[in-house]
Amino acid sequence: MATRHTAGTAGSRGGSRIPVLARGTSIIGRERELAALTERLEAAGRGEACVVVLSGEPGIGKSRILREFAERALGDGWIVLSGRAYDTEGMPPYLPFVEVLRQHVHASSDEALQPLVAAAPEVATLLPEVVARFGASPPARRSPESERYALFQAVSDFLVHAADSTESRGLLICLDDLHWADRSTLLLFQHLARTISAARICLAGTHRTVGVDAAHPLSPILADLAREHLYEGIPLESLSMEETAILAAALAGREAIPRALAEALHGRARGNPFFIEEFVHHLQAEGRDLDDPAVASAGWGIPEGVRQVIGNRIGRLRPEDREFLRAAAVLGDDFGQMFPTISRMLDVGVSILAETVEEAVNAGLLREDGETYRFGHALIRDALLDDLPLSRRQRLHLSAASAIGEVYAPSLDPWLSAIAFHYRLAGPFTDGEKAIAFAVRAGEAAERALSYDEAMGHWDAALRLMSSHGAARDHQLAILDRLGEVAQVSGFDAYARSIRYFEQALALHEAAGDRAGAAAMHARIALVLAAASGVNDNQAAARHLDTAAPVLESGPPGRAQLSYYSALGLLAVWQENPRQGLEASRIGMELATELGEDDRWVSNAVMHSAHLTKLGNVGESIELNSRAWEAADRLNNPFRSYTAASFQATRLLKMLAPLEALPWVQREAETPRQLHAPTRRTALFGNVADAHALAGNLDAAREVASTTGARGGPYLALYEGNWDRLEAGMLGKLQVAREKAAIQDQGQLLEWLAAVREARGDRAGAIEALTEAVAIGRAAPNALVLMSEGPALAILLALCGREAEAGSHLERCTEILAAGEDWRGLAGRVALAQATVAGLGGCIEEAAFSLAHAIETFQSHALPWAEAEALLLWGQILARAGRQHRHEASQSFAAALAIYTGRGAGKPWLERVHALQQAALGDKPTTYPDGLTEREVEVLRLVASGRSSREIGETLVLSVRTVERHIANVYIKTNTHGRAQATAYALARGLGVAGLLAR
Known part of the structure; x- marks a missing residue:
């Protein structure tokens, strides 16, 4: 069993220090905050982990309250581990967590610690003493992002096991001064907050509000955690005048101070405990009599007054x-x-x-x-x-760099970052050669610690020093290579930096006449430019690949060639060149296997799968993509797993298979490895929302969007009826896609644009957009585009009397289907187009057969919106077929309306149904009192008949939740309260069962 832990700051680069709480006056005026902290701690003791952060201006008492909280928790039987960030140049990455982990390691017996280390061996990356103590060693190297995820998860697992492996009430982790923490520490803090939800852990921290603006790395992390309801902030307010008087008296060792002095202190110190303390100590040092009325009228200033007091x-x-x-x-x-x-x-x-x-x-x-x-x-x-003075400070920094290097020469690793910073801050007095060397070494140490942002910072500084001190070209190229690679690990936002580093390396290669080195840089730049990020530029990527081709297509196998073919295969995805892309990604897969680059095999396999789909090989494509995700999952590679899951789901959504697409992105979004990649995780949840919306579950889609921060996808916007916003967004994105030569994106955006225009009744505009999209599909060729957009275009052309053109598009789709591949819901769309062409041509029986096949396909793939559209089309076809089909046509319109209302589609969809019905049959839509909709009246009639919510749901094929929502709407619109009043309302207006029979 672990030994008893104490609170405070423990562990350092040179050894451990005994953690003891700072002594001082008792906490004054903070009962509310301490009560709130205690409440959260008690919840954590019940397994409801909490993250709480105290914030306020400097001197407001954040650290003092955290120490008091830790002392009380320790007395109540909690393990208390503390760490803090320091206002010190060159602190090693993750230092607050290193202190936390080191405290537990030093305070625990081997017997208690062994299972924790066995469960989370990656902690040895941060704690070398673990290796010495247990003979363990860090796991084998993996891709950079996989390693960082593994480290984060290991720290989380270690702490969760620590909380559960003792007889304590739980674990309190105190992290002070988070505003000074490096970005890697903050990312680990975020990851921990997201992974301890069911543990007996309370994670408490502090940060300043001064200087922590939107640009500070802490701000977006706290914003994300707040949106996810994963942390609670406790802002510290200034002390009141009465509390100021109590504190000042305690500091002065008196029972009370004159009210005039208390008012003066409160007004000038603005209730800041540190400022109050400074003024009281100043008065005592000056020998002032606190009872002298003249003291209270002294002319002090804030904050200059406090600075002056400190200066004195x-x-x-x-x-x-x-x-x-x-x-x-x-x-x-x-x-x-x-x-x-x-x-x-x-x-x-x-x-x-x-x-x-x-x-x-x-x-x-x-x-x-x-x-x-x-x-x-x-x-x-x-x-x-x-x-x-600046010069004096710079000379002290130079002296510090030299002294640290001499004192800790036998074991410099923990001090490399500090030495590098001090050499840089020495300005013109620095030793350039040493400054460069230590900056490089500090970056290497940060990279080994999986602290990539800090590594980039050091290497960036080394590069600037190299430039100003005339370092050799090879040394600069080595740093640029590292910077370009690490920038990509840091996330999509750093891709622009990656390109800049590779472009600098390219210029150096070209200046030296190094064709091979230049070609390698062209390939690497192209690969970044072709990625789906904010810097995507397919035309520029193509130019780089054209330049690299003469060297790399015939060169020996190597990483440069792998980058070339990977970029070529990826560019072919966006530019709709599946035949070239299929060959390039095949070579990429082979090279990755030959070079042992397993993660690069995954990316090339995903691209190969995409090209297979476009060429009509659906089954082989989905199977290969599944193997790619499984390989990425074994590697535990966050980016490759995201790519495989996202590509698979996007393809299945386009094939109208939302329930098949959903598990791919739901599972990946909820894996711990995506927790520290918020941009990708949000994108995955966007796909989840789209799958729910396409399957008709708008409530589920809204919930996912609101709880995860994922933007509501196009499906949600479409079926909620937000057509203006959706169309404007699609037009803007279409313009960008044209500028970037992202042809695949153009096809998808044109399809969405056509869907909105058709919903609005702009059939000509929809035909124009679909014609362009189908042309893209034919030129590629892209069977997925032809199967998706072709039937939609055929339907619209047939409705406009252009049967021959409709038939040609439909013929191509039937040829694709004849190959025997499973095109999921798209097969139903082809059947619907066949029904439309046949029905408008007068072949009603043939059309009815195709329609039945289409609806059966839509229902089997959970596509209620497609089913509703099929019913709307059928109503229009029957209306044109003659008066003998009028009743059947009316029923078809009613059935479509029932789906839209039952699924909660936006009002524009209901209005569209009424407009189409009136245009086809001349019927005016039925209007009901108080703005009740058709579905609400159906629910009201069943309420009046005495049915329960469950029975109403079974009758109308609705969920109980949806029924209750309709009933609530009825109560609001009719100003009724309860079923009895609603029944009376229905009977009084002929909306009861008798009214239904009368119709």
Whole structure:
């Protein structure tokens, strides 16, 4: 069993420190916040994990409250692990979590720790001592993103196991000063928040509100967690005047202070506890009598007054004490473990510094933190740095870089980032060669720690230093290569940076006349440009590939050739060139296998699958894509798994198979590996919403969109009747797709544009859009486009009397179907086109047979909207067939209306049904009182007959939830309350059962 844990900040790069809570005055005026924290902690003890973050301006008491909360939790039997980010240049990545993990490792017995490490071996990446202690080693290297996901999940698993493996009440993790955390730490924080929902864990943090704007990396993470209802923020307000008086009296060691002084303190300190403390200490240091009325009228200013107070305290120290504090300020908030470094910077013995530290503590500028020291507040460090001339500060940074390197020479890895930063901050005084070397090494250390943003930061700095110091071309190329690769790992938003790095490398290769190196860069740039991201530019990608072709098509197998064929296969997807793409992706798959690039095999297999579908090989295509996802799943590769799942679902949605598409994206979106890739995860949930909407489950689609932040897809917008917004969006995207030569996107957007125009009654506009889309499908060739858009065009042409043209499109579709592939719901669309052409040609019996086949297909694939459209078409066909079919036509329109109303389609769809019915039969739509719809009247009649909600649902083929929604709408529109009043309303207006029979 693990030993008892204490709260505070533990663990450092050089060893561990004993975590002890800072002592001070009791918490004043924070009972509400502490009560809220206690409530969340109790919920966590019941297995309802919580994430809560305290926020406020500097000095408001965030850290003090967190320490108090941790102390109380510790006393109540909780494991308490604490870590914090530091206002220090060059902190190693993930340091707050390293401190948290290290505390538990150091406080646990081997017997208790062994199963935790076995369950999450990747924690050895952050804690080298785990390897030494258990002889374990980190797992084999995988793709960068897979490794980072594995690390994140390992930390989550480790902490969850830690919470469950002891007799404690649970685990409280305290993370202080998140506003200073590196982006990798924040991404891990986000991942943990998303994966501990059922654990006995409370994750509590603090952050400043000052300086944390929309551009700060913490802001989007908190926004995402808030939208997902995964964290609660507790903002700290200023103290009231009464609370200010109590605090000031406690600080002064008195029972009370004069009210006039309390009012002055409150007004000038604005209720900020740190400011109040500074003013009280200043008055005491000045020997002021707090009962003197003149004290309350002194002219203080905020924040300048606090700066002045701090400055006065610093000014009273001896010169050597001030020099010590300035050196400490340059080293950062974590200077307390670096006294040997300060000793070397100032050229004084460590023992001599003890007296200096004591003076600074007595002056309130430093405070004890366990066995080490910290600045009394971040504002004290700020004041020290602001008081230093730039040249003096730069020389101190240079001295710090040199001293750290000398003191920790035997084990530099934990200090590489700090040394690199100090060399850079030395400005013109720096040693260029050393600055470059340490920046490169710091980037390598960050990459090993799977902290890719921090690695890019160091290598970016190294590149700038190389440029200004004239480094060799090979060294610059090596850094540019690393930067270009790592930028892609950081996500779609960094693709533009990746291209810039590769373009710089390309320029260096070309300047040196290196054709092979230049060709490799052309291929890599093309691959990024051809990706579906914000930087997608297919024409530019094609130009790069054309330039690389003479070298790479005949060159030896290698990564450059793999990039070339991968880019060629991907570009062929967007540019609708499936035959070329099929061959390129085949070669890409073979090269990936030969080179052992399993993840690149997945991407090429997905592309190969897409080209197979376009060429009509549906079964082979879906089977290959399934194998690609399985391979990505075995690799646990987030990006490749996303790509395979997304491509499969998108294809199945276009084939009108929403229930088959749904599991692919639902499963992948809910895997832990996608939790730290919010853009991709949101896109997957967008596909989930689309699948629900296409299957007629609009409520489910809305719920997915609202709870996950996924944008409602086009299907949801279409069937909700948001046609203006949808059409405007499609037109804008179509323009972009034309500019980027994204021909596949053009075809899809034209299909959506046609659907909106047809819904509006703009048949000519719909025909125009579909004609262009079908032309794209024929030119490719793309059987999927022809099977999707061809029948829709044939139907519209037939309705316009252009039977011959309709027949030619239909003939191509029947040829594709004759090959024997399973085209899912699209087969029903072809049957519907056959019914339309036959029916309008006077062959009603033949048309009825095809219609029955179409509806059966739609129903088997859960396509109620397609079924409703089939019924609308059938009503129009029958109306044209003569008066003898009038009643049957009316029934068909009614059946279509029932589907739209029952599924909750937007009002424009109901109006469309009425308009088509009136145009076909001359019937005016039935109107009901108080704006009741046809479906609401049907529900009301059944309510009046005494049916329960379940019985009404069975009669009308509706869910109980949908029935209850209709009943609620009836109550609102009719101003009735309960079934008895609704029944009376129905009978009074002839809407009861008798009224139905009378019709």
